[in-house]
Amino acid sequence: xxKLVHFFLAIILVSAVLFYTVSELNNSEGYSGRNTLTIxxxxxYIDPQLIKRFEKENGIKVIxxxxxxxxxxxxxxxxxGTTYDIAIPSEYMIDKMRKEHLxxxxxxxxxxxxxxxxxxxxxxxxxEDNKYSVPYFWGTVGIVYNPKMLGGKKITSWNDLxxxxxxxxxxxxxxxxxxxxxxxxxxxxxxxxxxHAHLQKAKRKLDTLTPNIKGIVGDESRxxxxxxxxxxxxxxxxxxxxxxxxxxxxxxxxxKEGSNLWFDNMVIPKTxxxxxxxxxxxxxxxxxxxxxxxxxxxxxxxxxKKALSYMPKETVNDERFYPSPQLTEKLEVYQNLGKKNLAxxxxxxxxxxxxxK
Amino acid sequence: MSRIxxxxxxxxxxxxIFFLVxxxxxxxxxxxxxxxxxxxxxKELFQDSRLLIIVLNTLVIALLSSLFATIIGxxxxxxxxxxxxRQTKNTLLSLNNVLIVSxxxxxxxxxxxxxxxxxxxxxxxxxxxxxxxxxIPIVVLMVLPKLSEMSPTLIDAARDLGASRWNVLTKVVLPxxxxxxxxxxxxxxxxSLDDFAVTFFVTGNxxxxxxxxxxxLARRGISLNVNALSTLLFLFTLVLVVVYYFISQRNKPNxxxxxx
Numbered sequence: 050x051x052k053l054v055h056f057f058l059a060i061i062l063v064s065a066v067l068f069y070t071v072s073e074l075n076n077s078e079g080y081s082g083r084n085t086l087t088i089x090x091x092x093x094y095i096d097p098q099l100i101k102r103f104e105k106e107n108g109i110k111v112i113x114x115x116x117x118x119x120x121x122x123x124x125x126x127x128x129x130g131t132t133y134d135i136a137i138p139s140e141y142m143i144d145k146m147r148k149e150h151l152x153x154x155x156x157x158x159x160x161x162x163x164x165x166x167x168x169x170x171x172x173x174x175x176x177e178d179n180k181y182s183v184p185y186f187w188g189t190v191g192i193v194y195n196p197k198m199l200g201g202k203k204i205t206s207w208n209d210l211x212x213x214x215x216x217x218x219x220x221x222x223x224x225x226x227x228x229x230x231x232x233x234x235x236x237x238x239x240x241x242x243x244x245h246a247h248l249q250k251a252k253r254k255l256d257t258l259t260p261n262i263k264g265i266v267g268d269e270s271r272x273x274x275x276x277x278x279x280x281x282x283x284x285x286x287x288x289x290x291x292x293x294x295x296x297x298x299x300x301x302x303x304x305k306e307g308s309n310l311w312f313d314n315m316v317i318p319k320t321x322x323x324x325x326x327x328x329x330x331x332x333x334x335x336x337x338x339x340x341x342x343x344x345x346x347x348x349x350x351x352x353x354k355k356a357l358s359y360m361p362k363e364t365v366n367d368e369r370f371y372p373s374p375q376l377t378e379k380l381e382v383y384q385n386l387g388k389k390n391l392a393x394x395x396x397x398x399x400x401x402x403x404x405x406k
Numbered sequence: 407m408s409r410i411x412x413x414x415x416x417x418x419x420x421x422x423i424f425f426l427v428x429x430x431x432x433x434x435x436x437x438x439x440x441x442x443x444x445x446x447x448x449k450e451l452f453q454d455s456r457l458l459i460i461v462l463n464t465l466v467i468a469l470l471s472s473l474f475a476t477i478i479g480x481x482x483x484x485x486x487x488x489x490x491x492r493q494t495k496n497t498l499l500s501l502n503n504v505l506i507v508s509x510x511x512x513x514x515x516x517x518x519x520x521x522x523x524x525x526x527x528x529x530x531x532x533x534x535x536x537x538x539x540x541x542i543p544i545v546v547l548m549v550l551p552k553l554s555e556m557s558p559t560l561i562d563a564a565r566d567l568g569a570s571r572w573n574v575l576t577k578v579v580l581p582x583x584x585x586x587x588x589x590x591x592x593x594x595x596x597x598s599l600d601d602f603a604v605t606f607f608v609t610g611n612x613x614x615x616x617x618x619x620x621x622x623l624a625r626r627g628i629s630l631n632v633n634a635l636s637t638l639l640f641l642f643t644l645v646l647v648v649v650y651y652f653i654s655q656r657n658k659p660n661x662x663x664x665x666x
Contacts, residue, residue, distance in 0.1 A: 053580060064469045071462045091622070092623045131611055
């Protein structure tokens, strides 16, 4: 008995010491003050130095938490037990959160830097007038390929993928919108098309691609492409820039027929405790110099037009990640198709997945 | 032959861990292509106070939750053991086992719903409570065999010799089942350390544990300081196992003797 009591006391003592260390660390980082700002962002999606700078300039302490999917973030915010002041979801989730009244309208008078954002990226269908959200990063869906493994072949359009020479080489994303969008775009329809005849046609076109498909995969496509176990992959541009920084042989192309344009936007959830600081932070991130620094750290494309002038020429002129205006004209943001149409997309995608060579 | 098989199994089981440890010293920055030895990732790890806070949080939660779970679990096991009716005993035991085998995701989701309805703010407290809750059945399961192993005549003898109920508990029963208690404690500790599914639902407001943090880091490719961290944690658990081994060696019941 005595041994047990001693053991338990020792555990309590150790916990107390650890707990004390944690609170000391928190104090030294300034996390315990009243004037804090809680940010909920994707993992490794901001330059940590910028957070330090914001803290220093405004005397506001930042608590930074991360999530790994829009759905996980939604659950935490919906549930209401959290106090996030800023979250950074993707466009389709913003539309959903807005409809579920989970967001607070932004006070544009407190965001003087908003005019630096490229007009092309404002007033988009998922949030007209940018009432609830401000663009953070943007990108496209495109094709990563390995010219070395393809004998120097260049890929510029969706239809290049149907080349019989690419047998068993292509990795697709396991996403109905992405793959169906590719099918629709390749025959000249909008990727938000809901006409059943058009969708059927796109699906039949995709079926003829089957011999060229190596696999329909999730996140593992990143490793397969990096390690040269596959030579072509349908990916998001953000993923592409990461893979390409690991393997210099890879190339990225936004197909000339058009593709998807995606956004991660800053929003203020209704759970926010410190709206003033949240606006301050959003405005801070909209500052061209700050946005440029962040874009260089994260390696995604910034929607901040002025920021481009502070970034290296070769990044900004890289048409793979900052496509020309002619091409961006053709890029489309996913619209919310409604439950019925989305179900039809999923059904067709499932049929396509089951199609045999 | 069987020995070779055993060695092979252990090699396969440990290979990924050693692979991970090996690359935590890679100056190249990726998990393939070893470029040279470096301790940079460890240095970076200790400079990252956010990650350090998360590690310490994880440890505090693990220690405290397994402590409380052990204490509650002991009484749970005593309760189940003392049931006179066989049927009630079996029912209680089955209910306990159901909690162990039910999927973590479901347990986590139900905690989230419960805390929301009860108005508990997500954070350290909610994580601690849920860890205690899912550890209790494990402790019960580890302590029960020791109790049933104990001869009932031992208690009768103590009672005959004039021991009070309290004396019987503290001087006879608890010392006898101490190995089971330790086993339960350490099991609960490892469960709490690596639990992701339940914790994922109940973290919030600036409080996270390591498993949840690593999971969200993984989306953009894991930096090697996560390898460094995993190495340190692996060593930590190794030390725990060794400590547990020595404790259990010292506590080996020698015959019928009752220890103080």
